[in-house]
Amino acid sequence: MSGRTYPQLALDLQLCFPLYAATRAVTKRYVRLLEGTGLTYPQYLVMLVLWEADEALTVTALGQRLRLDSGTLTPLLKRLEAAGHLRRDRDPGDERRVLVSLTDQGRALEEQVAGVPQQLGASMGITRDEALALRDQLTELVDHLDTADSA
Amino acid sequence: MSGRTYPQLALDLQLCFPLYAATRAVTKRYVRLLEGTGLTYPQYLVMLVLWEADEALTVTALGQRLRLDSGTLTPLLKRLEAAGHLRRDRDPGDERRVLVSLTDQGRALEEQVAGVPQQLGASMGITRDEALALRDQLTELVDHLDTADSA
DNA sequence: CACAACTATATTGCGCACAACTTAATCGCG
DNA sequence: CGCGATTAAGTTGTGCGCAATATAGTTGTG
Numbered sequence: 001m002s003g004r005t006y007p008q009l010a011l012d013l014q015l016c017f018p019l020y021a022a023t024r025a026v027t028k029r030y031v032r033l034l035e036g037t038g039l040t041y042p043q044y045l046v047m048l049v050l051w052e053a054d055e056a057l058t059v060t061a062l063g064q065r066l067r068l069d070s071g072t073l074t075p076l077l078k079r080l081e082a083a084g085h086l087r088r089d090r091d092p093g094d095e096r097r098v099l100v101s102l103t104d105q106g107r108a109l110e111e112q113v114a115g116v117p118q119q120l121g122a123s124m125g126i127t128r129d130e131a132l133a134l135r136d137q138l139t140e141l142v143d144h145l146d147t148a149d150s151a
Numbered sequence: 152m153s154g155r156t157y158p159q160l161a162l163d164l165q166l167c168f169p170l171y172a173a174t175r176a177v178t179k180r181y182v183r184l185l186e187g188t189g190l191t192y193p194q195y196l197v198m199l200v201l202w203e204a205d206e207a208l209t210v211t212a213l214g215q216r217l218r219l220d221s222g223t224l225t226p227l228l229k230r231l232e233a234a235g236h237l238r239r240d241r242d243p244g245d246e247r248r249v250l251v252s253l254t255d256q257g258r259a260l261e262e263q264v265a266g267v268p269q270q271l272g273a274s275m276g277i278t279r280d281e282a283l284a285l286r287d288q289l290t291e292l293v294d295h296l297d298t299a300d301s302a
Numbered sequence: 303c304a305c306a307a308c309t310a311t312a313t314t315g316c317g318c319a320c321a322a323c324t325t326a327a328t329c330g331c332g
Numbered sequence: 333c334g335c336g337a338t339t340a341a342g343t344t345g346t347g348c349g350c351a352a353t354a355t356a357g358t359t360g361t362g
Contacts, residue, residue, distance in 0.1 A: 219349075222351075
């Protein structure tokens with residue numbers, strides 16, 4: 001590769017590819033850990049937000065938290081509703097809004113996945129401190145890219 | 152949030168969400184930078200591999216490099232072929248294989264995107280050293296998750 | 303040479319992501 | 333109040349990712 005015209009285009013030298021590959025590798029782990037719950041990885045993220053909020057959220061509020069739009073969330077929420085984990089009800093006070101709230105079954109699921117973060121951490125091959133440092137760097141990166149997006 | 156039952160499930164405390172969000176945020180940047188080439192982000196990655204190899208590659212070889220399977224690559228390669236960036240020819244020596252090679256147009260595209268890594272780096276809001284450190288940590292993570300996958 | 307095992311690619315089906323657009327409800331201003 | 337502007341969610345269409353399966357070609361063994 002020593003003589004190539006544009007060395008900056010080398011796959012392994014760019015940040016983009018490791019990021020892309022890491023996300024897919026981690027997601028695959030989640031799929032395995034979530035087997036038995038019937039949840040996909042994005043569905044698990046939605047459930048995390050609902051468990052954390054512990055109250056009904058609008059589709060927009062969910063979207064802001066996960067940085068997803070209604071085009072992604074609406075069908076995903078319908079699948080979670082069909083699975084019995086949540087309800088989708090129009091807000092009587094503002095019929096434009098849909099309030100997403102957990103069912104008892106959805107709440108009960110939390111206990112079932114409580115071990116997932118620890119299991120994932122154990123299989124990642126990095127120390128807890130490395131994981132935390134990585135998390136913080138990525139959070140910072142996201143924040144910067146998102147604020148710069150508005151400009 | 153102080154009283155919640157499973158604090159380890161907090162969205163921001165897990166590595167998974169920042170990783171997922173960062174990948175999508177970076178990918179969106181690429182889409183903008185690749186406007187005008189007609190390439191999507193995964194298509195850009197395929198082109199990077201082909202430019203780097205500078206010879207015909209089989210679908211399997213491409214897949215090993217990008218960690219993608221034929222179910223993803225076959226339709227993607229057909230789109231790149233339809234766009235005129237590459238050719239897909241059966242290997243005469245082994246008719247099971249498909250050799251993917253650049254067209255002149257595909258080779259010419261390299262010059263057009265030569266500035267992309269630098270432009271992306273500039274818009275990421277982190278220093279070059281931070282980006283390199285992040286890249287290395289992610290690469291290590293991927294390597295570990297992949298080797299552990301076989302077990 | 304026959305034929306089972308293996309390999310390479312393609313196909314199918316599903317679930318995201320996301321852009322662009324539509325529909326319906328609410329708001330705000332004159 | 334009337335009505336255009338805004339907001340919220342849903343719909344449509346495209347392109348991944350990936351599991352599962354199908355198809356076709358090759359290899360190894362007797």
